[in-house]
Structure formats: structure tokens, C-alpha cells
Amino acid sequence: MTSLIEGIWHILFYVCMSKMEIVYVYTKKRSEFGRQCNFSDRPAELHVDILPDISLAANFTVRDPCNVTVQCAEEMSEHEVNTERFESESRGINHVEGGWPKDLNPEDMEVTIRYRKKVEKDEHYQNTIMQIAGLMEHCCKQNNATDIYQEFFEEEDDEVVEESEEQPSAKTINVFRDPNEVKRTATSLCWHPDGNHKLAVAYSSLEFQRAPNDMSFDSYIWDIENPNKPEMTLKPVSPLVCLEYNPKDSHILVGGSYNGQIAYWDTRKGSQPAEMSTIEHSHRDPVYKVIWLQSKTGTDIFSASTDGQVLWWDIRKMSEPFERLVLDPSKKGNLDNALGAVSLEFETTMPTKFMVGTEQGLVVSCNRKAKTPAEKIVCTYSGHHGPIYALQRNPFFPKNFLTVADWTARIWSEDIKESSIMWTKYHMAHLLDGCWSPVRPSVFFTVKMDGTLDVWDILFKQNDPTLSLKVCDEALCSIRVQDNGRFLGCGSQLGTTTLLEVSAGLCTLQKNEKAMVSEMFERETKREKILEARHREMRLKERSRSEQSREDEGKEADGEESTEELVARAEREFFDIMEAEKKKEWNEERQREKEKGVCEEKDFQEEHETNGVSSFTRREISL
Amino acid sequence: MTAEVEETIKRIQSQKGVQGIIIVNAEGIPIKSTLDNSSTVQYAGNVHQLLMKARGMVRDIDPQNDLTFLRVRSKKNEIMIAPGKEMYAFLFRIQKPKQM
Numbered sequence: 001m002t003s004l005i006e007g008i009w010h011i012l013f014y015v016c017m018s019k020m021e022i023v024y025v026y027t028k029k030r031s032e033f034g035r036q037c038n039f040s041d042r043p044a045e046l047h048v049d050i051l052p053d054i055s056l057a058a059n060f061t062v063r064d065p066c067n068v069t070v071q072c073a074e075e076m077s078e079h080e081v082n083t084e085r086f087e088s089e090s091r092g093i094n095h096v097e098g099g100w101p102k103d104l105n106p107e108d109m110e111v112t113i114r115y116r117k118k119v120e121k122d123e124h125y126q127n128t129i130m131q132i133a134g135l136m137e138h139c140c141k142q143n144n145a146t147d148i149y150q151e152f153f154e155e156e157d158d159e160v161v162e163e164s165e166e167q168p169s170a171k172t173i174n175v176f177r178d179p180n181e182v183k184r185t186a187t188s189l190c191w192h193p194d195g196n197h198k199l200a201v202a203y204s205s206l207e208f209q210r211a212p213n214d215m216s217f218d219s220y221i222w223d224i225e226n227p228n229k230p231e232m233t234l235k236p237v238s239p240l241v242c243l244e245y246n247p248k249d250s251h252i253l254v255g256g257s258y259n260g261q262i263a264y265w266d267t268r269k270g271s272q273p274a275e276m277s278t279i280e281h282s283h284r285d286p287v288y289k290v291i292w293l294q295s296k297t298g299t300d301i302f303s304a305s306t307d308g309q310v311l312w313w314d315i316r317k318m319s320e321p322f323e324r325l326v327l328d329p330s331k332k333g334n335l336d337n338a339l340g341a342v343s344l345e346f347e348t349t350m351p352t353k354f355m356v357g358t359e360q361g362l363v364v365s366c367n368r369k370a371k372t373p374a375e376k377i378v379c380t381y382s383g384h385h386g387p388i389y390a391l392q393r394n395p396f397f398p399k400n401f402l403t404v405a406d407w408t409a410r411i412w413s414e415d416i417k418e419s420s421i422m423w424t425k426y427h428m429a430h431l432l433d434g435c436w437s438p439v440r441p442s443v444f445f446t447v448k449m450d451g452t453l454d455v456w457d458i459l460f461k462q463n464d465p466t467l468s469l470k471v472c473d474e475a476l477c478s479i480r481v482q483d484n485g486r487f488l489g490c491g492s493q494l495g496t497t498t499l500l501e502v503s504a505g506l507c508t509l510q511k512n513e514k515a516m517v518s519e520m521f522e523r524e525t526k527r528e529k530i531l532e533a534r535h536r537e538m539r540l541k542e543r544s545r546s547e548q549s550r551e552d553e554g555k556e557a558d559g560e561e562s563t564e565e566l567v568a569r570a571e572r573e574f575f576d577i578m579e580a581e582k583k584k585e586w587n588e589e590r591q592r593e594k595e596k597g598v599c600e601e602k603d604f605q606e607e608h609e610t611n612g613v614s615s616f617t618r619r620e621i622s623l
Numbered sequence: 624m625t626a627e628v629e630e631t632i633k634r635i636q637s638q639k640g641v642q643g644i645i646i647v648n649a650e651g652i653p654i655k656s657t658l659d660n661s662s663t664v665q666y667a668g669n670v671h672q673l674l675m676k677a678r679g680m681v682r683d684i685d686p687q688n689d690l691t692f693l694r695v696r697s698k699k700n701e702i703m704i705a706p707g708k709e710m711y712a713f714l715f716r717i718q719k720p721k722q723m
Contacts, residue, residue, distance in 0.1 A: 116654050116655075119652075121625065125648075128707040128708055129628050129632075129707075133631040133632065133635060134631075135691065136635055139692065139694070140703075141638070143640065
């Protein structure tokens with residue numbers, strides 16, 4: 001019995017379904033384990049039958065059909081990783097003294113000389129030197145024999161370049177972003193006068209009273225090789241609207257600020273302004289342009305602002321301007337009447353003249369050397385509908401100047417005051433700044449409010465820009481070309497300054513270019529002159545006619561009456577002419593008939609007398 | 624022997640366009656130089672590394688090969704470096720490229 005019990009091993013099957021435990025017990029004697037299996041066939045036996053229990057359905061709700069996708073693949077997800085910016089600076093190490101042996105004091109001259117002499121006596125040293133020297137001499141002689149860097153085909157090179165007409169293009173080299181959180185407009189750019197490796201950019205917000213409170217006032221000087229960090233910061237009291245390097249001394253910069261003051265910096269002395277003008281004597285509105293003058297001391301500047309004044313300063317004495325001009329077109333010096341100045345123009349080759357572009361769309365040409373303020377304003381040029389954002393003389397033909405305002409850019413000649421000699425079509429966006437190329441007299445650049453830069457080549461195409469590039473999405477507010485004409489910087493509304501390089505074709509002087517451009521300007525000037533003269537004539541005629549009509553009709557000088565009279569006169573004249581013509585024809589007819597009669601009689605006679613040919617001809621003539 | 628060495632050096636010095644000669648030994652001590660001390664030391668320090676790199680590169684590409692001469696041409700002048708045997712005594716002189 002006990003052995004049986006011990007021998008019985010229970011093997012239990014556990015099947016758990018929902019909460020029911022179904023157990024099936026299968027027993028086998030231990031002695032029978034491992035024994036060969038004897039299989040026998042028997043019909044299927046139903047052990048358990050679990051019928052569905054409908055009542056349980058109450059515990060379940062039907063699930064909303066939902067689409068489930070299954071994919072037999074590895075699950076992957078996308079992640080982005082960007083390392084934190086690692087700021088690195090380049091520094092150099094100066095190796096000062098060689099690897100002297102420990103016991104030698106390098107300062108001691110004698111000891112070092114002795115050491116050197118010792119080395120020189122070494123045989124190994126001498127052999128090595130002899131070897132090396134031979135090699136060295138060989139190379140030296142090689143160098144002296146032929147110059148491997150000689151320029152061959154130099155003259156031919158030029159011709160080849162001209163033949164291949166490359167498409168004008170420009171590409172972005174670098175983008176300098178305003179490092180501050182609150183973005184300000186890059187309102188003015190200025191290239192460093194020597195070497196052109198630096199760009200000074202003035203940042204401010206020109207929207208009236210919309211400058212956010214935490215806007216920084218700083219302006220930066222960027223090194224064009226390093227767009228990550230400005231090379232130097234300038235910290236004015238109020239944001240700078242314009243900034244200019246002194247062309248004679250590249251360490252001095254002068255800036256005109258939003259509150260009307262002028263400040264100047266010396267880059268060797270730091271970020272704070274070296275001196276500022278006093279508020280009482282400065283402008284009352286933002287200073288839109290500052291230009292350095294040519295003077296013996298190289299310290300004179302003049303500034304213009306929308307308060308209607310142009311002030312001359314000496315930077316050594318910023319407490320007061322040494323000269324003042326009020327842009328009053330009536331020449332009375334009345335500040336209330338004055339035009340607001342938005343741009344200035346000064347050419348060092350013509351130091352007595354300067355021009356001011358105003359908010360009202362007039363360009364005022366002034367003479368510095370005039371005795372009275374009334375004489376200072378020489379003449380005005382009108383033609384634009386809005387403030388003149390840019391004003392510049394052509395560097396090759398100073399008599400012609402470019403103005404950029406409202407939706408057009410116009411080229412003027414100094415002699416023609418009524419209208420510009422050449423103009424672009426009206427664009428879809430406002431033009432905000434422009435400048436001539438310093439190397440090619442026919443090329444100029446303009447920037448628009450929709451962020452496009454246009455390059456115009458008036459010898460190539462006058463109706464459209466030669467090249468139109470979309471630089472950024474926001475408005476481009478300023479542009480400046482470097483002196484070599486190859487690089488240009490443009491500043492946008494969000495403070496991004498883009499440095500572009502133009503293709504070689506746009507910055508190399510083509511042959512005959514100067515002659516052709518001067519011809520073009522002369523031709524247009526002549527045309528305008530003729531038009532001007534014609535206009536003047538017509539105006540005179542009108543005037544004289546209106547005076548005449550006034551005389552004829554006494555006091556009645558109605559517009560209507562004179563036109564009626566004109567019409568009546570015209571009719572009369574017409575009918576008179578018609579009558580005259582008719583009469584003439586009638587007379588002619590009668591004449592002809594008379595002649596015919598005479599001829600016929602003659603023919604009759606002659607036919608009988610002579611040959612038919614002569615009479616035939618005579619008849620022909622009469623007909 | 625020293626007289627010959629001196630003479631050779633003088634001969635190289637007198638070649639057209641040569642601005643200076645420096646002889647440096649393995650420890651970086653300039654033995655002979657025609658330039659002032661600070662420039663000499665500057666050149667010696669910089670050239671040594673370049674020489675090592677160049678030699679390493681040549682031998683890397685072909686282990687049987689070895690560097691015999693190194694010329695560094697720049698905008699303003701040319702530096703010619705001749706490495707010696709294990710002594711690394713290199714002579715280098717600064718020569719102005721002709722067209723400059």
C-alpha cells in the first residue's frame with residue numbers, strides 16, 4: 001500500500017480559464033515511467049465542455065472599432081541632437097628659448113657661446129652640415145635659375161576673360177545676426193577704410209515710439225571672417241541711426257543717434273563714446289546721416305536730421321556745432337518751414353557743394369561757401385514722391401547723381417532741375433536704399449522693402465535690373481558696397497547683415513565703359529534739356545495767350561468763354577481754308593478746260609497738215 | 624673641417640635672394656643663425672613640428688621613403704628646410720620669391 005502510494009506520482013494539468021479552474025488529474029505508476037509507450041486508438045473523449053454563459057455578457061461592452069496597425073519591423077523614432085555651442089578662441093603660444101641642457105644657464109652669454117662652439121667642433125655635425133649644404137645649394141640654384149611663378153600669357157588672359165560672358169551673379173558669403181534677443185533694424189553700414197576686413201553696423205529701431213523697453217542700444221563692429229561674435233561693441237546713450245568711419249583715421253568712428261546727438265568713438269579707447277555732443281545744440285530728431293568732411297585737421301563732420309537742420313561739427317569740440325543751416329526753401333531760415341533731411345551727399349572732389357535729400361521728396365543742392373544763409377541753398381530738384389533715402393553722386397561722373405526714394409530710383413544731371421534724366425519703373429515694393437558701384441560707372445545697387453537686392457547695369461539693360469536677388473524675407477534697409485566693388489553688405493529690418501560677393505563681370509571695368517556711360521548721360525541730359533526748353537516755350541505761350549484773351553474780352557476772363565471762342569475761331573479757320581481750296585480747284589478746272597479747247601483746235605488743223613505723232617503727243621500733253 | 628663648413632655656409636648665404644640661414648640641432652638650440660635671437664627661436668620652434676609631421680606623412684605613405692627636403696612658399700617669402708640625419712640639424716633659409 002505504502003509503496004503504491006509512494007510510487008504514485010501525480011501529474012496535474014492546470015488550465016485556468018476566466019475564474020474557473022479546470023483540473024484534470026492524470027496518474028501513472030512510477031514503475032511504468034520510461035517504459036515503451038503503447039499507443040492505442042480510442043475515440044475522442046470529451047473531458048470538459050464549457051458552454052458560453054450569456055449572463056456574463058453583461059459584464060462586457062462592445063469595443064468601438066478602432067484601426068490598429070501592426071508592422072513587423074523594428075520600432076524607431078526620430079530624435080534631433082545638437083551639441084551646445086562650443087566657443088573657441090584662437091590663441092598663439094610664443095616659444096621663447098630653445099632646449100638648453102639642464103646645467104646650462106641660457107641667460108649666460110659666455111656659456112651658450114661655448115656650448116655652441118663645442119657643437120660646431122663635433123665631427124658628426126660637420127658631416128651632416130656638408131650634406132645638407134649641398135642639397136640646399138642645389139635648391140637655391142634651382143630657384144634662381146627659373147622663376148616658377150612667372151605669369152605667362154598675361155596679355156592674352158585679358159582677352160580670354162572678355163570673350164567668356166559669364167552670367168552676372170552674386171552669392172552670400174556670410175550672415176551676421178544681431179546677437180540680442182530683441183531684434184533691431186540694421187539702419188546703416190560702413191566698411192572699414194583700410195583693408196575692408198571690418199564692417200561697422202548701426203542698429204536702431206526707426207519705428208516711432210515702438211522701440212521695446214529692453215531693446216539694447218549697442219551697435220557692433222564685425223570682422224567679416226567671424227560671423228559668430230562681433231569684434232567690438234559700441235555703447236551709445238541712444239541707439240545709433242548712422243555710423244561712419246573716418247576715411248583718414250580708421251580708428252575713429254562717428255555716429256548719429258536716435259535722440260539727435262552725435263557721438264564719436266575711438267576704437268582703441270573702448271566701447272564708450274569718446275565724446276558726445278551736448279543735447280541743447282544737437283538735433284531734435286534722429287540724425288539720419290553723418291558724413292566726414294575733407295579738412296586739414298580731418299576732424300570735421302556734418303550731420304542732417306528730419307528737424308530741418310544741417311549742422312557742422314568739429315569732433316574735438318562737440319559742445320556746439322560751428323555752423324548751422326536751416327533747410328528752408330523760402331530761404332528765410334524759418335525752422336517751421338524747413339524740410340526734413342533724410343540723406344546727405346558730399347563728394348571730396350567738390351568740397352564746396354553738398355546735397356541734401358529731404359523727407360518731402362526734394363533734393364536740395366547747397367553751397368558751403370555762401371556768405372548768407374539765403375544763398376546757401378542753390379537749387380532744388382523735384383520729382384520724387386517720398387523721402388529720399390539715398391543720394392549719391394556717380395563716382396566717375398560727379399555731375400550725375402542717383403536718388404532712391406518711394407518706388408523708383410532716378411538718375412539726375414545737375415543741370416536739369418525739373419526732372420531726372422533716367423529713371424526705373426515703379427516697383428511693387430518701396431526702395432529703401434541704394435548706391436553706385438565704386439568700380440563701374442554704369443552699375444548701381446538698390447534694395448527693396450520685400451527683401452530683394454537689385455543690381456542695375458544701365459549699359460546692359462535699362463528697364464529691368466540686370467540681377468535681382470532675394471536676400472531675406474524681411475525688408476532690407478541699408479546697403480553699402482566695399483571699395484573694391486566686389487563685396488557688399490546689406491542690413492535688414494531684423495538686424496541681419498548679409499555679406500554678398502558679386503561676380504567678376506559686375507566689378508571689373510569693361511573697355512569703353514566710361515565713354516559709353518558718359519555718352520548715355522549726355523544724350524539723356526540733352527533730351528531732358530530739349531524737353532525742358534519745350535515746356536518753357538509752351539508755358540510762355542499759355543501765359544501770353546491767357547494775357548491776350550484777358551485783353552480781348554476785358555474783364556471777362558472765364559475759362560469757358562475763351563474755349564468757346566477758340567472753338568469758334570478754329571471753325572472759322574477751317575471753313576476759310578476749305579473755301580480757299582475749293583476756289584483753287586475750280587480755277588484750275590476752268591484753266592484746264594480753256595487750254596483743252598485751244599489744243600483741240602490746234603490738233604484739228606495739224607492733223608491735216610503734218611504726221612500723226614506730233615499731234616498725238618500734243619493731245620497727250622493737254623490731257 | 625670647420626673651415627670648410629664655414630665656407631659652405633657663406634656660399635649659401637651669398638646666393639641671390641637669401642635672407643638668412645639658421646642651423647638648429649636636435650634639442651632645438653640654434654647653433655648658427657644670421658637673424659636675431661627671438662626670430663630664430665620662433666622659426667626653430669615652429670619648423671620642428673612641421674618637419675616631424677612631413678616626415679611622418681612621407682613614411683606613412685611609403686615606409687621605404689624618407690623626407691629629403693621641404694619647401695614652404697608663402698606670399699612674402701620662401702622657407703627651405705633640409706633635415707639632417709638623426710641629428711635633425713636643419714638648415715633653413717628665407718628666400719624672397721622672385722616676382723614679389
